[in-house]
Amino acid sequence: MxxxxxxxxxGKDQGGRPDDxxxxxxxxxxxxxxxxxxxxxxxxxxxxxxxxxxxxxxxxxxxxxxAAIAFANRGGGGDEDAAAPGAEKPGTTGSAPTAATGTKPVQGTNGTIASGFARDEQGAQSAAANYAVALGSAEMFTTESRHEILAMVYSQAAANKLRAPQDLAYSAEFLARLGLDSNGKAPQGSTFISRTVPVGTKVLAFDGDTAKVAVWYTGLIGMSGQDSTKPVSTTWKTWTAQLSWLDGDWKVTGASEADGPAPVPGDVAASKSDAISKAVEEYGGFTYAR
Structure with missing residues (x-):
């Protein structure tokens, strides 16, 4: 145009410009x-x-x-084949750290925990993120479910080594400080909340059969109830996992944790206890894929 x-x-008679x-x-x-x-x-x-x-x-x-819709809907192997020679694949060094890799999420589960991760850097990151969620859940505060989580997340050798120390760590005294009874149960009318929400993952080392992955996450922990003296608060931590490829999946063989990085708290007013309890009951979690 x-x-x-x-x-x-x-024309001039129609309100237009003069015929000049x-x-x-x-x-x-x-x-x-x-x-x-x-x-x-x-x-x-x-x-x-x-x-x-x-x-x-x-x-x-x-x-x-x-064309954009067709590109977005293309399946797994075709994406790699269509990449230009020398182009970096998503998730490799040089790509945006927060960008999705395009790797399809896992379809399998081991109980309530995702399983069947890819044997590559993206799969190791996905495994670490999902394992962090499981290890930070409220189910870790009851003996039976904690043992099940350890068996699904850790290698057999590591799980056997951790079971007794973990039981000592989740002692009756520790549980009481959180407002729980000796079995890890919340008082009648109260809801105990413990959730881990990964913010991002980073591969620190990878060689095909082993990987070291850091998971930066925010967490919710506390007791929601009218008489609670331990209100739900947020935490910011980085969990670093040593992973090994065992029996067709990634398993944790060792881990460590450090505080932060933590942002400045926002100015949003804290919600009432019953609103927090309702949100935890109504909003489910996710399966994480890098």
Missing amino acids: SPGDEHDYR PYSTLGGTRQTRTRLPDGDAGLPHARRPVRNSRSLVTITGVVVLLI
Whole structure:
């Protein structure tokens, strides 16, 4: 479309510009040219050109939209085959750390914990994120469910080594400080909350059969109830896991944890206890895939 297409070419009697052959059109002082009678006048003669360009523009947008949808819906192996030679694959060094890799999420579960992770850096990160969620859940505060989680997340050797120390750590005294009874149960009318929400993951080392992955996360922990003296609060920590490829999946063989990085607290007012309890009951968690 040319700059003059949208200007008013009505006659003087119709409220348009005066019929002056030297009038300024868009500030250019162009001279109007009288076309043969068969062209039926300038405004009508140019409209087919403008419509054609609009049609081309619309068609182009539709084609681009269809191409974008097709690209987004392409399956696993085709993405790698279509990559340009020398181009970095998603998730490799140099790509945006918060960008999704495009690797499909795992489909399997081992109890309530995701399993069947890919044997690559992305799979190790996905495993670490999901294991952090399991190890930070409220189920860790009861003996039976804690043993089950350890067996699913850790290698057999590591789980056997950790079981007794973990039982000592979750002592009756420790549970009482959180408002729980000796079996890890909350008082009647109260809800104990413990959730881990990964913010991001980072591969610190990888060699195919072993990996070291850091998971930066925020957590919720505390007792929600009218008589609670331990209200739900947030934490910020980084959990670093040593992973090994064992029996067709990633397993934790060792781990450590450190505080932070922690942002400045926001200015959102704390919700009432019953609102927190209701949110925990109504909002489910996620399966994390890098």
